[in-house]
Amino acid sequence: MTSNWTRHAIFLSWFTIGYNLVEGAVSITFGVDDESVALAGFGIDSLIEVASAALVLWRFRVHDVSRERKATLSIGILFLLLALVTAIASIFQLQTGAHPATTVPGLAISAASLSFMFWLWSAKRGVARQLNSASMMKDATCSLVCIQLSLVLFVGSLTFALIPSLWWIDSAAALVIAALIGKEGWATVRSTQHPEFSGGCT
Numbered sequence: 001m002t003s004n005w006t007r008h009a010i011f012l013s014w015f016t017i018g019y020n021l022v023e024g025a026v027s028i029t030f031g032v033d034d035e036s037v038a039l040a041g042f043g044i045d046s047l048i049e050v051a052s053a054a055l056v057l058w059r060f061r062v063h064d065v066s067r068e069r070k071a072t073l074s075i076g077i078l079f080l081l082l083a084l085v086t087a088i089a090s091i092f093q094l095q096t097g098a099h100p101a102t103t104v105p106g107l108a109i110s111a112a113s114l115s116f117m118f119w120l121w122s123a124k125r126g127v128a129r130q131l132n133s134a135s136m137m138k139d140a141t142c143s144l145v146c147i148q149l150s151l152v153l154f155v156g157s158l159t160f161a162l163i164p165s166l167w168w169i170d171s172a173a174a175l176v177i178a179a180l181i182g183k184e185g186w187a188t189v190r191s192t193q194h195p196e197f198s199g200g201c202t
């Protein structure tokens, strides 16, 4: 017998997966096309959110902590690698003086994300409290990280759109994004070493 709150949690997780698959695909496509490292890095984070929500769904079906620990550890290591790639790409972009042709897609995507994520974040926290679910609460933290990244991307994209002479702003935003993803990856890896492991973002 599944309770209403569990059904709500499952709905929020599927919504997160669907929304972030689209956000990730659009961000990475435009980021690569326009050579915006910040936008591509933001897209990478969307895939992190997909993985985190998938873990929550999995947890509702299977209660195998050792398998979940292994899956979470692999995801954490993957995030660290992706943060490293984003950081290297932004440093390379800074050194070569390269910059995106336009940051309008980044502006649109981050604005869309901001309008959804506050709702998603508070809905997840509410459900997590009702279900007393640590993994759902940690997944809500992923949405909070997304809000932070959206703000960085929004401010960076807007600044470049208004003042194109600040060519380095996209690389700077990408470095901040890489640092936030790296922090999230490191916290994820560390959480798997914790005796009261409960999965997801930390």
Ligand SMILES: [Zn+2]
Binding pocket: 020, 023, 045, 046, 049, 113, 146
């Ligand atoms: Zn996101």
